[in-house]
Amino acid sequence: MESAAVQEALRFLQEVSTPVWRDRMHVELAQYYFKKKYWQEALDHFRAGGISHLTNEEIAASQFQQAYALFSLKRYEEALPLFNSIRQLGNNPFQQAARYYTGLLYLSQAKWDQAIECFQQLESHPLYSRLAVFHLGQLLVKKENFNDAIIYLEKNRQLFTDTVYPSTPFKQLLGHAYYAQQDYEKALPWLASFASSTPTLEREEQYELAYAQLRVGQLEDAISGFAALVEASDSVSNYAMFQLAESRLRNGDRAGAHSAFLYSSLNNKHQLLKRLSQFLYGKLSYELGNFDEASRVFESYNKENPTSPYLEESRELLFSSLAASANYKRAMEVLEQVKQPSALVTRSLPMVRYGRAVELIYDGDLSLSRQLLLQALKEQPSKTLQPIIHFWLGEVCFRQNDFDDAVLQFSRYLNMGAPTVGEASRIHAHYNVGYSYYQLAQYKLALTNFEKVSYGLVAGNTSLEQDARLRIADCQFMLKQYKQARAGYQRVVDLDLSAAPYALFQLASVAGVTNGNEKITLLLQLLEKYPTSEYVADANMALADTYMAEERFREAIPVLELLLQNTSTAVQAVAYLKLGVIYYNLNENEKALQKFQALIEKHPSSPEASDALEDLKSVYVELGRTAEYAPYLKKQGFAVSVQVEDSLQYIAAEQLYNEKNIDKAIVAFKQYLDQFPKGGYWLDATFLLGLCYQQQQLWAEAMNQLEQVIRNAKGRYSKEATLAAARISFFELKNYSIASDYYLQLLNEGPSSADRLEALRGLLRANYHQKNWEAASRFGDSLLLLKEKTTDDQALHALTLAKLQIEQGREEGVIQNLQRVLQYNxxxxxxxxxxxxxxxxxxxxxxxxxxxxxxxxxxxxxxxxxxxxxxxxxxxxxxxxxxxxxxxxxxxxxxxxxxxxxxxxxxxxxxxxxxxxxxxxx
CATH class of the missing domain: 1.25.40.10 (Tetratricopeptide repeat domain)
Structure with missing residues (x-):
């Protein structure tokens, strides 16, 4: 019927032209559509009809309904003037409603004062008072007058005890006001009540509730609240990520907090919270013992946040993490960045320096290791650490041949109770003290310490103890306690231990003190029983010396001729000299001449060649051929009379070298070599110039000089130049192939025991770096036969054997060798x-x-x-x-x-x- 009525009304408007009736009909239709909430249709008819034929009351109703329709259509800019006009008309039934909606529109436009004016006019109105009070409280909150808002809302809270609007949002408003004042105890009940009365919370509302729960200790509820907010990309989720981690941390769930801080550090778009999350994730990683992860996080944090207020603490935590994960090298680097070390860092310093020092000992940098250990002692290490530092300081001094300080440091370790920690033990300390005293020729003290090297009732089972038994005999020999020394050497020979060739050689030396024939017998026994021993050359030389001392020259000759077949140039030079002397003593001058000439021609730079010059002159005299002497020497490059200027210029350069004025020495040696390219001191100047360049770390120039010496010298400086070239090639140039060649050349020159040790050690390491596992293991086998071998040598040998087994597909022995590496290194x-x-x-x-x-x-x-x-x-x-x-x-x-x-x-x-x-x- 209404539809029919509307159609009739519309037809009426088409057919009737009288203004008064048309205006009335438009008003009727507008009110009809208004009641139906057809806002636009209502507006069309209100505007189509005039107001000249309406009463004041009807005009007010028409304007209010138009304003309300516009308000409902969210056309607030058009609605506001109408509401404003109506609220200012006195004595109309729509005035209070117009004030309310005008206030709402001012509120939406952030015109706080105009809105307050409207709502204050409604505070006592029976219909609008609750709404007015709510909005006035809302306006105080928006103006951040939180304290006034709380007072006002608390005063009027009795108005909002039911469930009618706005009682529910009133709870959120008052809770928010307390929240803004950080009064979470009072905020939480209102926020929680609001949440329980609302089907769905806004994300900001959920965050406030969870944060209030966090602050009052309702941690499980807070965790649930924050967890529901993190899976988004807005600002709420950024804060929720961080607070979720905080809540878990306060709840004692450090593992959960650790994961949450990691999530926040990776996903948070709020840069400050992201950086803070990263820092706290690293800190928790450290506290949970995940030191490697903590180190990684703090390394990144420090690099990315150079101005962070947490930078100093982050550096300290990085230092502590590195220290705890035994990354002492990097910890020392980070320490330099810590401006004011905390007590935690200070307490850790001695341990870190000690740890790094031990690594450097194994890596061969003894000088820096010694500095770190001395520094650690100055930093008041713990009572358990201090003796261990003294032990390793003793070890460094021992390896540097600083035997006085080695004795001092090992003695301090022993006096502090000698705790056993890894390789640091009472047994090792006494062994090294014994060796140090032996090197200092204090044989009684050495003997006392060697006698203390025992692991228990059954002594002599370990290689260390066996060697100590041998050193006891050495000390007794040097102290002329021949009976005891002989018994000690004989035990080693009887047990046929690895050191038996040395013991038999020493046994012969003991016998030789009183009985040359017995010495000869024992040396022959050594040569027969151990024909491949490293002491064969020494035994033959000693045998020849004994024959010569006994004036059994004919028997010495075949022994020395055998030594000429030795590849060692040093041994050959000595053999030629002794053969020359023997033939001279036998009045076989032609043979003596041949041997002396062979020595000079084959080994012109050897000390023996210089020693032979006078003997050679004597032979020429005996043969009546003195005129041949000087021409022969000149032909062989010997200066019969060194020019005075040549001598003076070299001596001046040498003096600069001895005074350690290296820069000037280089200039002086170069001037000498330029002026006297074939001078009498050419070899000396070339060698010392090479050493000067070495000290200046001019490696290429040093190698050039040393190689000239090696090519031209057959004895004098040959070993020293070869050793220096090997060291530069290995340690500085990292040219392991060339280093290997030089070490092998040094080994073939019949070096001293110290040089032999270094040559074998260098060959093991150079071949290791070249992955020549078979050659490395072979040289390692020889190295381990030497009494001076170290645990580093044993470790690298074991690792090389493992690598060789892997290469050859022999997996069964790999693990045992690798475990030996861990035992020694x-x-x-x-x-x-x-x-x-x-x-x-x-x-x-x-x-x-x-x-x-x-x-x-x-x-x-x-x-x-x-x-x-x-x-x-x-x-x-x-x-x-x-x-x-x-x-x-x-x-x-x-x-x-x-x-x-x-x-x-x-x-x-x-x-x-x-x-x-x-x-x-x-």
Whole structure:
């Protein structure tokens, strides 16, 4: 019927032209549509009809209804003038409603004062008072007059005890006001009541509730609230991420907080919260014992946040993390950046310096190691650490041949109770003190200490004890306690221990004191029983000397002729000289002349050649051929009379060298060589110039001079130049192939025991670096026969054997050799051995064990980044086989982003690409 009525009304408007009736009909239709909430239709008819035929009351109703329709259509700009006009008309029934809606519109436009004026006029109105009070409180909050808002709302809270609007939002408003004042105890009941009365909270409302719960200790509720807010990308989620981690931390769930801080550090868009999350994630990683991860986080944090207020604490935590993960090398670098070390850092310093020093000992940098140990002692180490520092300081001094200080430091270790920690033990200390005293020729004190080298009732079972028994005999020999020395050497010979050739040689020396014939018998026994021993040349030389001392010259000749077949130039030179002397004493001058000439021609720079000059002159005299002497020497390059100027200029240069004025010495030696290219001191000047360049770290220039000496010298300076060239090639130029050649040449020149030790050690290490495992193991075998071998030598030999076994596919003995490495070494070789153990088990498909040793490499070898990085790559490979692609990718990506070795970065990148290709089906 209404539809029909509307149609009739519309037809009426078409047919009737009288204004008054038309206006009335438009008003009727407008009110009809208004009641139906057809706002636009109502507006059309209100505007189509005039108001000239309406009463004031009807005009007010028409304007209010138009304003309300516009308000409902959200056309607030048009509605406001109408509402404003109506509220200012006195005595109309729509005035209070117009005030309310005008206030709402001013509120939406942030015109706080105009809105307040409207709502204040309604505070006592029976219909609008609750709404007016609510909005006035709302306006006080918006103006951040929170205290006034709380007072006002609390005063009127009795108006909002029901469930009618706005009682529910009133709770949120009052709760928010308390929240803004940080009065969370009072805020929480209102916010919680509001939440329980509202089906769905806005994200900001949920955050306020969760934060208030956090602050009053309702942690489980807070955690649930924040967790519901993190999966988004707005500002609320940024804060929720961080507060979720805080809530878990306060709730005692450090592992959960650790994960939450990590999530926030990776996903938070709020840069301050992101950085703070990163810092706290690192801090928790440290507190949870994940030191390697803590180190990685703080390294990144410090680099990315150089102005952070937490930078100093971050550096200290990085230092502590590195120290705890045994990455002493990097810890020392970070220490230099810590401006004011805290008590925690200060307490850790001696341990870090000690740890780094021990690594440097194993790596061969004794000078820096000594500095660090001395510094650690000045920093008040703990009572348990102090004696261990003294032990290792003694070890460094011992290896540097500073035997006085070695005795001092080992004695302090012994006087502090000699605690056993790794290689530091009472037995090792007494052994090294004994050796030091022996080198200082204090044989009684040496003897006393060697006698204390025993592990228990059954002594002599270990190689250390066996060697100590031998050194006891050496001391007794030097103290002329021949009976006791003889008994000691004889025990070693009877047991046929590895040192039996040396003991038999010494036994012969003891016998030779009183009985030359017995000495000869024992030397012959040595040569027969141990024909490949390293003491064969010494035994033959001693045998020849004994024959000569007994004036049994004819018997000495075949022994010395045999020594001429020795590849050692030094031994040959001595043999030629002694043969020349023998033939001279036998009045066989032609043969004597041949031997002296062979010595001079084959070994012109040897000390023996110089010694032979007078003997040669005597032979020429005996033969009546004195006129041949001077021409012969000139032909061989010997200056019969060195010119005065030549001599003076060389001596001036040498004096500068001895005064350690190296720069001027270089100039002086070069001037001498330029002026006297064939001078009498050419060899001396060339050699010393090479040493000058070596001291100035001008390696290429040094090698040029040393190589000239090596080519031209057959004796004098030959060994010294070869050793210097080997050291430069190995340590400075890292040219291990050339170094190997020089060390081998040194070994073939019949070096002293110290040079032989260094030559074999150099050959082991040079071949190791070249991955020549078979040659390295062979030289290592010879090195381990020497009494001066160290635990480093034993460790590298064991590692080389393991590498050789792996190369040859003989897996059964690999682990035993790698375990020996860990027994002897605690530094770089140990890191490599742990990694090789992980790869061994990886090859055997024992993935859990492989993973265990990979983590051991990471956690216990922090100073050796290369092997730590290799271990991470291996972990990634393990995860791939286990189909844990997420962790595999994360591991490879971490290496790609953080590794300093470009080759390992590239390897990680290739592994990542392989994973992606497998995912896409390639």
């Amino acid at each position: 605690k530094a770089g070789l140990a890191a490599e051995a742990r990694f090789e153990m992980a790869t061994y088990y990886f090859r055997q498909q024992q993935l859990k064990t492989a993973e265990k040793f990979a983590f051991e490499t990471i956690n216990r070898s922090g100073s050796y980044e290369y092997w730590v990085t290799k271990a991470y790559l291996l972990l990634g490979d393990i995860y791939v086989i286990q189909k844990d692609i997420f962790n595999a990718k994360a591991t490879y990506q971490s290496v790609q982003e953080n590794a300093s070795d470009p080759l390992l970065q590239k390897e990680a990148q290739e592994k990542l690409m392989r994973i992606e290709n497998n995912k896409s089906g390639n």
